[in-house]
Amino acid sequence: METALAQTKQQRWAGGKSPFQVSYGKLMMWYFLLSDSFTFGAFLISYGAIRFSQNFWVDHNAVFNSFPGFEANLPLAFVSLMTFILIFSSVTMVMAVHEGHKMNQKGVEKWLILTIIGGLAFLGCQAIEWTHLITHTHEVLVDGVIQHWGTTTSHNPWGPHVMYEGRMVATPGPVAFGGYFFGITGFHGFHVTCGVILNIIMLTQTKMGVFQRRGHYEMVEKAGLYWHFVDLVWVFVFLCFYLI
């Protein structure tokens, strides 16, 4: 028994086949995603380091409190919609991969289209959010003068409140906030864009019957890995910017 086990172990690494029992492309996709997680990790951790080094940090519930079409103060509402869109598009992607295993071309097409729609909806939400942040201005006391600032990479109106002419007025907030927020959500949005493009390529090739002829849908699986990674990163972006 033990010798048999040792033998299979040896054979696994003896060459001629993948010791991990996955194809080269899929393994390399995994290692790419591992390296990409360190890129995102470095961004988010440097954001954390800067945030920990400040005595005052922006109150996210005051910044992200709008929902398009509503005037009310709704913290967390819009971003939870974005989160659910992304989780749902992850489910549709895994269903596409599943239909691929069954060699069901129509099923793969249907679920891929839903995934692409989800990705585009997420990007649309992000565009709305960015536009709102940049163009919607707030009163802020700068050098003793009241000004109206939006949230950009160079300035934001989310600093501590001070007394000015008998009322409380905000002062300029930590500059790093805008850079980190737009930088990290932008980098994530760029990944989503790439994922949508990849999925469109997968859809076209599925429609052309490329994978059906090849005999397997592994390319869809690889695109799926990337797409789930985008969802995974969003979970952490959501945590770092909107929840804590």
Next chain:
Amino acid sequence: MSETTVHVINHPQDSAHVKRIWKAFWILSIITIIELVLGLTIYQLDKGDPSYSLILFIKGVICILTLAKAFYIISIFMHLGDEIRSMMLSLAIPALLFIWFIIAFLADGNSFKNLRNTDAGIRKYVPQKVMHHAPATAPAAEKENKLD
């Protein structure tokens, strides 16, 4: 592309697999809803004068829930749970660097704050209460905080 290796893993029964996907979806949704409830709890508590450790505790719970979500995405949606152990380890062991990464850099940021607040330890730090929101009845707050 003359040779293509078709990689076959043992797939569970079709309906069982679909069921597992939807189960993962519901788990992720429920965890997200719990996170949102906790986030809104922090928002409500912030209106008053909450204890620092209570807020920190809630944030810690949210972080743990996020890790649970990450686990479900990786193991169910990305099917890493179905791969063989040595491949999982080849991804998980490098990812352990994150433990050092997070602790080291957050400690670094915190130390930077302390050094700045105390001029590298030569004076005592007197914390000032900062206001996130304008209160309903504004107390007489000093307009500028001059250096001593």
